[in-house]
Amino acid sequence: MNEVANNIVFNATICILGIIIFAIHAVIILIKKGKKKDEKRLLDFLVLTIIHFSLYLIFTLLKSSYSSNGFITAFYTIFYILNNLEVFLLFRYVQSYVSLSDKTNKIMFLSNISLLCLFVFLDVINIFTGIFFTAENGVYTRSSTMIISQIYQFVLFVSIFFLIVLNKKLNVREKIAFSTYCLLPFVAIILQNFFMGYAIAYASIIVAVEILFAFLNIEKTLEITQQEEKIKEAQTKIMLSQIKPHFVYNSLSSISTLIEIDPKKAQSALDDFTEYLRRNLASLTETRLIPFEDELKHIKTYISLEKMRFGNKINVIYDIQTKDFSVPPLSVQPVVENAIKHGILRKIDGGTLIIKTRKKNFSFVVEVIDDGVGFFPGNVQDDENRHFGLNNIKYRIEKICDGHILVDSEPKKGTHVTITFYK
DSSP: OHHHHHHHHHHHHHHHHHHHHHHHHHHHHHHOSSOOHHHHHHHHHHHHHHHHHHHHHHHHHHTTTOOOHHHHHHHHHHHHHHHHHHHHHHHHHHHHHHTOOHHHHHHHHHHHHHHHHHHHHHHHHHHHHOSSEEEETTEEEEOTTGGGGGHHHHHHHHHHHHHHHTOTTSOHHHHHHHHHHHHHHHHHHHHHTTSTTSOHHHHHHHHHHHHHHHHHHHHHHHHHHHHHHHHHHHHHHHHHHHSOHHHHHHHHHHHHHHHHHOHHHHHHHHHHHHHHHHHHHHHTTOOSOEEHHHHHHHHHHHHHHHHHHHGGGEEEEEEEOOOOSEEOTTSSHHHHHHHHHHTGGGSTTOEEEEEEEEEOSSEEEEEEEEOSOOOOTTHHHHOTTTTTTHHHHHHHHHHHHSOEEEEEEETTTEEEEEEEEEO
16 A cells, blocks of 8 residues: 555656646746747647646546546546657657758658557557557556557657757757657656656656756857847947948038038037937947937937938928837837938939837837838848848847838838837
8 A cells, every 4th residue: 555655646746746847838938929930839849748747647646546447448548649749749849949941841740740640540449459458447458569559659759869960950959958858758668667657757758858948948048149149240230331431421521511601500410410429339338228219319310410411302200109118229210211311312302201100009110101212122131231231120129129120112112111119
C-alpha cells in the first residue's frame, strides 16, 4: 500500500508541477504582443501538454476507484492519441523555428499529417483489436506489438534531431536545446523500466521544456540586443539622411538673404534652423518614445524652413484630432520630409500636404497625404536613399512599438502614408 501511495503522490506532484510551469510559459507567450509564427506554434504545443498532464493527473487520482475495463481502455486510448498529437505540434513548432522553404514545409506537413492520421486510426482500432494493449479485469496489459504504437513518435523525434543538427542557420545553443528535448524522452523510457508505475517520462518532459526555454531565452536576449543595435543604426542613418550638406547650405543661404530684406524673419528662420538641428542631434541619444506633440513641433519646424525657401509652392493642412500618444523620435517627420521633397516639390506648381491624426479603439493613426508626383511603392526597396530610409523607419516603428506603415502611392496622383501606433 505504501508503494501505491508513493506512486500516486509522485505522479500527482509531477503532473501539478508540469501544469503550473507550462501554464506560466503559455501565459507569457499569450500576453506578448506581436507573436511570431514559431511562438504561436509553441503556444499550441504548451496548451496541449497542459491538457495531457491534466488528463494524467485525473487518471492518477481516480484509477484506484475506477478500474473497469472501459475506463482503462478509454484513458489509454486518449493518452496515446495525445502523445502523438503532442509530438506532431512539437515538430510543427520546430518547423516554424528553423524557417524552412515553403515547398519543404508543405512536403513535411503532408507527410507528418498523413502519419499522424494513420497512427490515430490505429489507436482507435486498438479498442476493438487489442494490437497495442488490452484491459482485462481492470488491468492494463501491453500487447507484443506495442512497440508499433511508438514508431510515429520515434520517427518525429529522429526527424527533429536531424532537422536541428544539420541546420546551418542555428547556433550551438539552439541545437543543444532542441537535441536535449529529443534525447531526454529516450533516457526516460529506459529509466521507466526500473521504476515501473512512476511518471518518469512526464518528469523528463518538464526538464526538457525548461532546458529548451532557458537556452531559447538566452538566444532571444541576444536577438533583442542585436535588434537594439540595428534600431540605433537605423536611427543614425535617418538622422544623417536628413542633415545633408545641400540642405544646410540652402537653408543658411536663404537665411543670409533674409538678413538684409527682413531681419526679423531671418532671426525667426535661424531659430527654426537651430531647433531643427538640435532635435535631429538629440534623436541620436534618445532611446525612449517621445510625445507625438514633440514630433509635431519638429515637423512644423522643418516645414517652416522649407516654406521659407519655396513659399506658396508648399501648402500644409493640419487635421490633428489627437496628440495624446507617443512615437519613436524621427518616425513621422522623415515621412513628411519625403512627401515634400520627393512629392510636392517635384511638381512645377507645388502642391498640398495633409497631416492627420485620429484615435481608434486599439491604436493611434497618423496619415501623411500629398498630391505630389507619386511613385510605385515597390521602388522604395530599390531606391532607399531617395525615400529617406523608409525601410529604416518601418523597422524602427515595428521593433520599438509594434506599429506598422502602409504606403499607398500612384505616379502623378500622389502618396498616402498611414502609420499605426498601437496603444
